[in-house]
Amino acid sequence: MDRILPKVPARSVSITDPWLWKMAWRDSRRSRRRLFLFMSAIVLGIAALVAINSFGDNLSASVDEQARELLGADLVLTYNKTLNKKTEAFLNTISPERSNEVAFPSMVFFPRSGGVRLSQVKALEGRFPYYGEWEVQPSAAVARFRKAGKTGERIALVDDALLVQLNARPGDSVKVGSLMFLVAGRVMKTPGQTAVTTTVAPTVFLPYAQLPETGLLQRGSRVTYRSYFQFDPGTNVDAYIKTFASRLDKAGINYDTVTERKEQTGRAFTDLTRFLNLVAFVALLLGCVGVASAVHLYVKEKIASVAVLRCIGASGRQAFLIYLIQTSLMGLMGAVLGAALGSIVQLILPEVFGSFLPIDVTVTVSWKAVAQGVGTGLVIAVLFALLPLLVIRKVSPLRTLRTSYEEDVTGRDPLRWAVYGAIVLAITGFAYWQIRDWKMALGFTLGLATAFGVLTGLGRLLMFLVRRFFPVSWSYIWRQSLANLYRPQNQTLILVISIGLGAFLIATLYLTQTLLLSRVQLSASGGQPNMVLFDIQNEQKAGVQQLVQSHRLPVVQSVPVVTMRLAEVNGRTVEAIQKDTSSKIPDWALTREYRVTYRDALIDSEKLATGKAQSLRNQTALISVEKGYLDRMRLKLGDTLTFNVQGALIPTVVGGTREVDWNRVQTNFLIVFPNGVLEQAPQFHVLMTRVRDTQQSAAFQRDLVRRYPNVSAIDLGLILRTIDDILEKVSFVIRFMALFSIVTGLLVLSSSVVISKYQRIQESVLLRTLGASRRQILLISLIEYMLLGLLAAFSGIVLSVFGTWGLAYFVFEIPFVPDFTPLLVVAAVVTALTILIGLFNSRGVLVRPPLEVLRAEV
Amino acid sequence: MSILRAENLTKTYQSGGRTLTVLNDVSFELQPGDTFSIVGPSGSGKTTLLGLCAGLDRASSGSVYLNDIKLDTLSEDERAAVRNQYVGFIFQNFQLLPTLTALENVMVPLELRGEKKAGRTAQELLERVGLGQRGHHYPTQLSGGEQQRVSLARAFANRPKILFADEPTGNLDTDTSANVVDLIFELNREAGTTLVLVTHDLELASRTQRIIRIKGGHVVSDTYTESTADLRSGQ
Known part of the structure; x- marks a missing residue:
């Protein structure tokens, strides 16, 4: 049944x-x-x-909570030209509480320490910041600064970063333009500013009233104007601004409210x-x-x-x-x-x-x-x-x-x-x-x-290679350690993956950082210019050239620069194109300020791609544009572009395109005019030279700022230092995060050593029964962990070298030659940690006598 | 009604592309209360036969009926349920759960059945095997003989209809073996359980009523022992 x-x-x-x-x-x-x-x-x-x-x-x-402190005010208006009287009067009606700021880059010079550097100069009037604390040492300096407009006291507040960099301190003098100011305070923090912003552009704050005397505001200077407003508590700023937003737009004024800044920062x-x-x-x-x-x-x-x-x-x-x-x-x-x-x-x-x-x-x-x-x-x-x-x-x-x-x-x-x-x-x-x-x-x-x-593949490959080319003639200790890498229940793969990934993160971080720096350094090599002087006025051109030569520096290049805006493309106004939703021309290209030069020939960083070099034909300017610009603007040869140069409209025809090597310290331009069109337009000059070392650079800059305070100099060393500073800060954050991966890898190592302890104890007991000494067993473990660590570090580094090569080749388009010395340090540290943790966790295996181990419950 | 019926049991394995027959057409039938030994040299197929009879494995052909339940058609989980209900096991290497105390080891089969008084029953069983004071010891804290006695208590915990013992004295010294064997037969008699014993030890086998000898997967003899004859004549 x-x-x-x-x-x-x-x-x-x-x-x-x-x-x-x-x-x-x-x-x-x-x-x-x-x-x-x-x-x-x-x-x-x-x-x-x-x-x-x-x-x-x-x-x-x-x-x-602190949104208003991000902005320091309820409303900020930003514009980059002086306003006409009507608009200025209108701005005064927005709120009775208004502060003004004029910001521009300029050389500043600290005579006591001899330090000189291109910095951000901000001339300020009013009670800004309205919200948040302006941290200045000593704190009394803020009130003194605000009164300076009336008292006429020539004082400046300087960002801490700049004082530290140029070895200066409160009490020193600082020369801005043609005026000397007393440094009354060290600015520790300005509302809305981060340490990174002050690294890139450290600021010197001046009283607004004293700005004209510096003689720095000249035609062609790159100036940003800001007006800060405070409203009565409870005012709905966003609703209020809507009532006059179109008027601001028309005047070319950008506005920023607390709500917008909060969203941007939050995002x-x-x-x-x-x-x-x-x-x-x-x-x-x-x-x-x-x-x-x-x-x-x-x-x-x-x-x-x-x-x-x-x-x-x-x-x-x-x-x-x-x-x-x-x-x-x-x-x-x-x-x-x-x-x-x-x-x-x-x-x-x-x-x-x-x-x-x-x-x-x-x-x-x-x-x-x-x-x-x-x-x-x-x-x-x-x-x-x-x-x-x-x-x-x-x-x-x-x-x-x-x-x-x-x-x-x-x-x-x-x-x-x-x-x-x-x-x-x-x-x-x-x-x-x-x-x-x-x-x-x-x-x-x-x-x-x-x-x-990839890490698994590398781990497997290495295991295969050890097995395939097993060194049979080596000593027993080495053979046993090597065999441990591929024996049953080995932990090779898991450790290669976890520790390898940690090593990969650290190595890639390092390689990318050096890659970015080398990109900048590369442009300084081989007799290329490494210092740029700009904002040279027409009448200063000859004098500056003479100064350069008196320091026995070469004038590598000297070019005139005219600023202009685009007015029409093929007869259509920029405003019409902006309103046309089907237009594919990017907005930035329509509204940006163009810096343009004029000459008839191409220079050695350019190659003619299509058409002809810029020339004047029948009183029409045939301009040449950068190849990529032509594509982005959806233009073709023969199209017309009309530019607005300080109010005068200048029609041009696109006559040719140029391929430009942007990787050099050189003045490269999207648009180049022929000679004979812009000579009378307001312009400034840019001069490029090459300094031998930092001493020569500093000596020249000191002289320059004394004689021509409005002329700015920027040297490659400064750019390198700034990039290095920022990368250092970014990589600290990433290194901190990579630490979690590395320590996790080491924890995985600890646990796998502890878990495979039973097997190891049995082996060790067997070996000791057969006559192996403690030293021999210790050596076997040591070599095994050393090989594991090396294998993991090597896999991670190989992966990172390939990864960085891909980044160099495809993204930065520069040759990549890894510096292996620091990578060897990474490998050594990872291996040493692996050995330490491995041996620490297997210490019990070695110290217990065979008989006890045989009987013990493991 | 027979408690265990094996019909033409054959077990083959594939090894290196060849078919290896470890058990060939074995049949027998046991009545409730029978004691039965399977003897034979190493590799003769006796453990395979025990595994098939206890529902631990499936035959390649033939059928096993345990308490009239045909095991071959049941899933592994259903066979586990049958084991829990009707079968007790004793192993050569005791097979106690190392992380459980002696008492807990005995409780597991009862708990699996959902019995409420598992602890009390297990304690009584431990007392019956002479380990009433050792319930809270872990297997590693017990000697081999003690471990096998815990294993005996566990095997009888669910009042099995049939007890399978695989070389129960294989890991014990002579004196301890004798004690354990006496205990197995005593408990078996008290509970009226059928006993299936796999052993090398002919002396131990001779204490059962019936012995089958296996060699190369074949049953070479099936005999009733003297004690059986005595018992039968006594009846």
């Missing part, structure tokens, strides 16, 4: 079954420390996520925190790969117990759930710990990001960020742990009878593919949540998969 199933087990197989939780708890007794160690790999990833998210939340709250920082979140997420994923590998080893150890459970009647699902509960609980603990750590780490983030922050960030615990971090971390960690856990469902009870029984548990399990799918979906979903763009989210997942894939 074939009976089907009798009434058997009453137990429901659901995750809510308390027995499963009880078993999970009991079973974890002997392995809680180890379980926690491998779950600790996700702690740092989650900490990074929570820290960045909390910081982002706090930042946006602070931006909301910029949301982008930043999202980008950093992705970096943090990489650290989390690294940790998860570590978790998966550790759970894999853990499951292997537990298979005998699972077989017994199956034998005495537990279903595959029950056994699976026991271990799922165990790993999930450990994951939760890791996530909570990570969130706690993240909430602490975010306390130091305002310091890390200090240079980029326009406001003070108030730090509080963001429960939203904590929940998001714990949720994300737990989901991803459990998904990764599921891969090895799935095997448990298929463990045969037959293993209780035959320990050597090997069933095919890794075969084609459809659930396995479902988990892979869920992981890809979770990663892409997370990326989308951060960047809100499916294409970029997929790109992120793909990029990540490529990096993981």
